[in-house]
Amino acid sequence: MPEKYHIKTKPVPPRMPRIGKYGVVDWREDCARCHNCVKKACVYDRYRQEADYIRNLSNVDALFFDCMGCLSCVQDCTKGLLKMAVNPEYEKLGDSYWTPDIIKTTWLQAETAKIPVSGAGYRGPFSGHGFDSMWTDMSEIVRPTRDGIHGREYISTSVDIGRKLSFLDFQAGRVTKNPHPLVSIPMPLILDMPSGTHTLPQINEIIIQTAVNTDIIAIIEWRNKPVDEKKLEHIAFYLAQDSPAVPKELLKKTRLVEIADSPRVRERIKEIKETHPKIVIAIRVDLTPGGIERAVELAQLKEVEVIHVSADLNGDEIGVQKPRFIKDMIRQIHTTLIEKGRRDEITIIAGGGIALPEHVAKAIICGADLVTVNLPVLIAMECHLCSSCKPGMTCPAKLEKIDFEYGVGRMTNLIAAWHDQLIEVMGAMGMREVRRLRGDVGRAMFFENLEKETFGKLFGTRRSN
Amino acid sequence: MANYSEQEEAIREILPENTVKTLVPHEKVARVVKYAPPRYRNEIARYIVHRNGKCKLCGKCAQLCKYKVHTLKSGYKYFGEPNNHLCIGISCEKTGHYCVANCPQGALELKESSMYKAIGDYRWPADLILATWKMAETGDVPDEAYGYNYQCGNSGGGFDKLRFKFPDKPPVKLSEDQIDTSILLNKRDDGRPKIRIDVPWYGGGMSFGSVSNATQLSKARAATAWNTFTCTGEGGYMERMRPYDEHVITQVATGLFGVREETIQRVPIVEFKYAQGAKPGLGGHLLGDKNTVAVAKMREAVLGISLFSPFPFHSVYSIEDHMKHIDWIKHVNRRALISTKVSTPTDVDMVAVGSYSAGTHIVHIDGGYGGTGAAPDIAKKNIAMPIEYAIGRVHNFLTDEGAREKVTLIASGGIRSAHDIAKAIALGADGVVIGTAELVALGCIRCSRCESGRGCPRGIATTDPELCKKLNIDWGTQRIINLYNAWRKELVRILQRFGMRSVTELRGRSDLLMHLDYTNDVGVKK
Numbered sequence: 005m006p007e008k009y010h011i012k013t014k015p016v017p018p019r020m021p022r023i024g025k026y027g028v029v030d031w032r033e034d035c036a037r038c039h040n041c042v043k044k045a046c047v048y049d050r051y052r053q054e055a056d057y058i059r060n061l062s063n064v065d066a067l068f069f070d071c072m073g074c075l076s077c078v079q080d081c082t083k084g085l086l087k088m089a090v091n092p093e094y095e096k097l098g099d100s101y102w103t104p105d106i107i108k109t110t111w112l113q114a115e116t117a118k119i120p121v122s123g124a125g126y127r128g129p130f131s132g133h134g135f136d137s138m139w140t141d142m143s144e145i146v147r148p149t150r151d152g153i154h155g156r157e158y159i160s161t162s163v164d165i166g167r168k169l170s171f172l173d174f175q176a177g178r179v180t181k182n183p184h185p186l187v188s189i190p191m192p193l194i195l196d197m198p199s200g201t202h203t204l205p206q207i208n209e210i211i212i213q214t215a216v217n218t219d220i221i222a223i224i225e226w227r228n229k230p231v232d233e234k235k236l237e238h239i240a241f242y243l244a245q246d247s248p249a250v251p252k253e254l255l256k257k258t259r260l261v262e263i264a265d266s267p268r269v270r271e272r273i274k275e276i277k278e279t280h281p282k283i284v285i286a287i288r289v290d291l292t293p294g295g296i297e298r299a300v301e302l303a304q305l306k307e308v309e310v311i312h313v314s315a316d317l318n319g320d321e322i323g324v325q326k327p328r329f330i331k332d333m334i335r336q337i338h339t340t341l342i343e344k345g346r347r348d349e350i351t352i353i354a355g356g357g358i359a360l361p362e363h364v365a366k367a368i369i370c371g372a373d374l375v376t377v378n379l380p381v382l383i384a385m386e387c388h389l390c391s392s393c394k395p396g397m398t399c400p401a402k403l404e405k406i407d408f409e410y411g412v413g414r415m416t417n418l419i420a421a422w423h424d425q426l427i428e429v430m431g432a433m434g435m436r437e438v439r440r441l442r443g444d445v446g447r448a449m450f451f452e453n454l455e456k457e458t459f460g461k462l463f464g465t466r467r468s469n
Numbered sequence: 470m471a472n473y474s475e476q477e478e479a480i481r482e483i484l485p486e487n488t489v490k491t492l493v494p495h496e497k498v499a500r501v502v503k504y505a506p507p508r509y510r511n512e513i514a515r516y517i518v519h520r521n522g523k524c525k526l527c528g529k530c531a532q533l534c535k536y537k538v539h540t541l542k543s544g545y546k547y548f549g550e551p552n553n554h555l556c557i558g559i560s561c562e563k564t565g566h567y568c569v570a571n572c573p574q575g576a577l578e579l580k581e582s583s584m585y586k587a588i589g590d591y592r593w594p595a596d597l598i599l600a601t602w603k604m605a606e607t608g609d610v611p612d613e614a615y616g617y618n619y620q621c622g623n624s625g626g627g628f629d630k631l632r633f634k635f636p637d638k639p640p641v642k643l644s645e646d647q648i649d650t651s652i653l654l655n656k657r658d659d660g661r662p663k664i665r666i667d668v669p670w671y672g673g674g675m676s677f678g679s680v681s682n683a684t685q686l687s688k689a690r691a692a693t694a695w696n697t698f699t700c701t702g703e704g705g706y707m708e709r710m711r712p713y714d715e716h717v718i719t720q721v722a723t724g725l726f727g728v729r730e731e732t733i734q735r736v737p738i739v740e741f742k743y744a745q746g747a748k749p750g751l752g753g754h755l756l757g758d759k760n761t762v763a764v765a766k767m768r769e770a771v772l773g774i775s776l777f778s779p780f781p782f783h784s785v786y787s788i789e790d791h792m793k794h795i796d797w798i799k800h801v802n803r804r805a806l807i808s809t810k811v812s813t814p815t816d817v818d819m820v821a822v823g824s825y826s827a828g829t830h831i832v833h834i835d836g837g838y839g840g841t842g843a844a845p846d847i848a849k850k851n852i853a854m855p856i857e858y859a860i861g862r863v864h865n866f867l868t869d870e871g872a873r874e875k876v877t878l879i880a881s882g883g884i885r886s887a888h889d890i891a892k893a894i895a896l897g898a899d900g901v902v903i904g905t906a907e908l909v910a911l912g913c914i915r916c917s918r919c920e921s922g923r924g925c926p927r928g929i930a931t932t933d934p935e936l937c938k939k940l941n942i943d944w945g946t947q948r949i950i951n952l953y954n955a956w957r958k959e960l961v962r963i964l965q966r967f968g969m970r971s972v973t974e975l976r977g978r979s980d981l982l983m984h985l986d987y988t989n990d991v992g993v994k995k
Binding site for chain 1: 509510511512513550582583584586587588590591592593624625626627629630744747748749750751754756780781812814815837838839840841842843844845846847848849850851852853854855857858861862882883905913914915916917918919920921922923925926927930936979980982983984986987988989990991
């Protein structure tokens, strides 16, 4: 039996004080000093921890916000002195897309590498923008393909990047066609370059090492700087239009390279393939208003193997007033390529707005072969997404001082947790292979369709907001 | 009765210390509403009334307030802490008995509580939690003066956007006792008992392990009082449930924990659990910390290890296999009705018809936003459709297939109030299953920590001997009885406004509903 894909993890505690959702405010003045103080009865022992925490405090403004929000102490205090409040710092995290809840769950996964599990039912809105307007399906009694919990070890999450042969031809037991080069990675995830607004020292080294640990690939912009040659297998250089050429000996050790879209795309592919025929070349297409058409157009070219479509950080179309969302754009590209008979010839990598592990599964259902992420791994290192990472500004997470081991550990943990969650949803869907999930909208339910099919029949037309 | 003490001894041997302490007399539980006050000293409230040092103890506030916020216990010199949860807040300003304005010393202040903003979520906003507590306390919906929205949540879709189109005047005037809220659970003519429940809902499956035996018993006793059912979940159930056996459904789930011939034979309804709405396709989950001595004994498992009920039933890969399972139970218990609990995939309608043809009496569909003792967050939000979509689909498909009058359709997964129940029935269900609402009645605050460590800090969803003590069975029973009473009253009011004599008349009347996001012009002549 071949070796299983397994990411080695160990807990990496946070460097900064935790920013929890709840804090308990204590009006000590009126305390009766009773012997049955509720603080001693905290099930989670938070008050004792708080005392230790305050004793060792170096930063006076960092309060202890690790309350679990059960309100037992608040409700039981003899004199009713305790009050619970939502931490204002918590509410300030992130933005409307990268919500505080997303940031908190990412931090937790980066610390523990575990799947977040909780009690009680779902707490959020009925549906929402973007990926929140679709649900994945599950398999019930009548579907024979499901695997269930015991089948999890058989679920494959590996994907191939590159052009696949649509059929094989044999003569005298031998394949007559030469297969195209393919890059296989064990998880449908690529670490994308950090966005321009979030740059940090050693971030590239940390990302590359994470890619090595998790056996995936990191896209790194080629800037003619020295790289560790042992790690080249896990690096895909990104070549902007004006990037200097990658030295031949370095390029030959990589498996994937990404080039910026340009009118000279064909020539550049030719040049690179001449140097390294076995390399797979991806073309990065920004999802600007003409982005989808450009991606489809590129897919018609016989030289093109992989297209990496990239929306903005929130998954929106770039530079438009009313942007379309990445999931809808992927669906459009996917279905257009099917109509044109080119879908299986091209690998589609999609990026932008992938914030949670379910987004990976949902983007693949919509038609991407695999996805890229950049912000989640940054958040893993306790980034608040406050967007003040410019020279002269203070980073609340002190990201400029991160330790290499810490960064790699946190990112690796996050990816391991995502991988486990991807397997969870695939298990529920009854899918054994992430490759077969691509474009399988039968394994998903879309808000618009469900509304139309059920409420549309009863209540007429849905008013647009 | 000679061997009664022997039996008692045997129970003590099987079950640990804390279970025995919860022993309750085998008495009939009366369907009587009794005031069941909050069990914590400081009930969470929307407003906080603060009495500052200027107070001269004149007592005017206590005289004025008709909600009894200010009290001076006899024999006490000082006023107690104001009963914040009874205060109606700022709307009191318009009345003549506003304590803050009338205090001669200006010693009273009123402000919105920070906790009101901190508790609750989209599905269960603070209003709904506080209102449910009030219902469990008093047995009726909260006074209008409180201004709680107790009808729906704030999730922005599904039930929360559906409203009833009430006629201006009821077509017929009906008094409360002219309205029948009972439903029939066995619609097949197969010689098995025609079980009827007095209210169109019953309690959902919560296993011993996920909740304490005090919780299970409170639910069972309330179900007995209301002549409806409660479900044991899959972790077996204790001997202490025996007096209430006629109101217990037991589950056969994939892990078969605590499932024995004897447990199946004890009860009138047996439920097959294929999937749970909160974690469809993933199976059951009991994290190691909650697998205490008592749970391990009941489930015949090893102490302290996480218990998984694997998905799926590996012996069921088709409707025919399902039928074989049903036949098995029907032979083991000749009087039992069969319920099939499934979640809501795209083809939920097919599954429902399939289960019907396999011989089930009750098709129980559990939507994606249902409750759970522990589930991966990724599953709760993303897998399977919300129940609001599924009910109509299944109802229509069963009708088209000609099977609708032969099977009882029960919906669950996000039913939080009497209005949700009525909406689910109007969409096409016969009745519903509730879970979280009962726990809220017992004082749950929905902190979502049921799974962690020793379990629920409020003693509801835990088997920790110490935490279990926080919940008293008699109190818990009364709270649930009160909640049921409030819901039934509210349901009756809805039926009164439509002039319906029975809740069964409401079934499938989606024409009485409107959706706030739609044009609502279907069937309207233009």
